[in-house]
Amino acid sequence: MKKSLRTFLTLSFLFGTTMPLFAQSGGEDSCKAYMNVMPDHIDPLLVHFQWAGTVPINSFQFLGMWDFGDGFTSNDSCPDHMYSQPGTYTVCLSFSICIGGGLSCHDDTCQTVTVGTIAGIENSDGGLHQFYVYPNPVQSSFFIRSDSHSDVEIIVRNPAGQIVYRSIAKNDAPVDAARLANGIYFIEAHSGSAVLQRKMVVQN
Numbered sequence: 001m002k003k004s005l006r007t008f009l010t011l012s013f014l015f016g017t018t019m020p021l022f023a024q025s026g027g028e029d030s031c032k033a034y035m036n037v038m039p040d041h042i043d044p045l046l047v048h049f050q051w052a053g054t055v056p057i058n059s060f061q062f063l064g065m066w067d068f069g070d071g072f073t074s075n076d077s078c079p080d081h082m083y084s085q086p087g088t089y090t091v092c093l094s095f096s097i098c099i100g101g102g103l104s105c106h107d108d109t110c111q112t113v114t115v116g117t118i119a120g121i122e123n124s125d126g127g128l129h130q131f132y133v134y135p136n137p138v139q140s141s142f143f144i145r146s147d148s149h150s151d152v153e154i155i156v157r158n159p160a161g162q163i164v165y166r167s168i169a170k171n172d173a174p175v176d177a178a179r180l181a182n183g184i185y186f187i188e189a190h191s192g193s194a195v196l197q198r199k200m201v202v203q204n
Contacts, residue, residue, distance in 0.1 A: 031105035035093050037113055043198075044116050044132055045086065050078045051093065053107070064095035069113070084135040086116020086145065116145065128152060128191035137201040141174045146189055153190040156180070156200070177202060 032054040040046035049066060066074045068081045069089030083089065094108035116134065126149035133142050146152055154175070156165035164185070169175055185200045 031095070031097060031107040033093050033095055033107040033109040035091070035109060035111060037091070037111060039115070042130075043082070044130065045083045045134065045136070046080065047083070047113060047115060048078070048080050049091070049093075051095075053095070063097070064093065067092045067094075082136075083115045084137065086134055088112060088114045126150070128189060128194040128196060131189045131196050131198070133187055133198055133200050137203040138177050138180075139202075139204055140176070140178045142177050142200070143172050143174060144169050144187075144189065145171050146191070148189075148191045148194075150191060155188040155190065157186045157188070159184060159186075178204065180204070 034052045034054075036050040036052050038048040038050070040048065051064060064075055064077065066076070066079055066081075068074070068083075069091050070083055070085075072081065074081070089112070090110055091113050092108060092110040094106075096104055096106040098104050116132065128146055128148040131144055131146035131148070131152065133144055135142065144152070144154060151168050151170050154165075154167055154169045155163055158164050164180065165177075167175060180202045182202050182204055185202060187198050187200045189196045189198075
């Protein structure tokens with residue numbers, strides 16, 4: 001009985017984590033790069049990525065690199081990436097692998113990813129269901145974006161729970177953060193009975 005040319009195995013990125021791959025017989029042209037892109041269900045700026053390609057049987061020394069399109073990269077096999085600003089980014093995955101006999105194969109792929117979109121979420125009651133802060137880390141000012149049909153009250157607390165800032169904020173209107181010391185804060189958005197919280201880092 002002839003063995004299948006497509007075999008499931010596990011390799012690892014250099015300095016990365018183990019991941020599932022598919023191996024197939026072939027030479028220098030048998031590498032195929034694919035990616036799975038999974039937006040986070042809670043934070044619109046967070047995206048989960050997964051390598052999902054094919055490599056030749058008996059290949060070794062797998063080297064891979066992600067470019068998230070915002071100046072950050074990773075060689076993890078299944079990285080999570082938090083974007084600091086809403087927008088559309090071109091994410092690219094490039095890898096190469098030794099297949100023996102002095103040969104190697106290489107492939108890359110790119111995909112457009114849009115993050116920070118709340119407008120497309122159905123919100124029939126007009127209440128507060130989602131919000132986020134950008135850019136994050138924060139420097140002299142930051143912005144919020146929510147799905148609420150009205151303005152929201154924002155409360156910024158330090159790690160001890162003390163309120164260090166309080167204001168009414170509109171979507172995409174700047175909020176002054178110059179008086180906040182560097183560190184980690186927790187920002188709450190209040191609208192009616194709804195309260196949502198996010199972590200915010202200040203790096204003035």
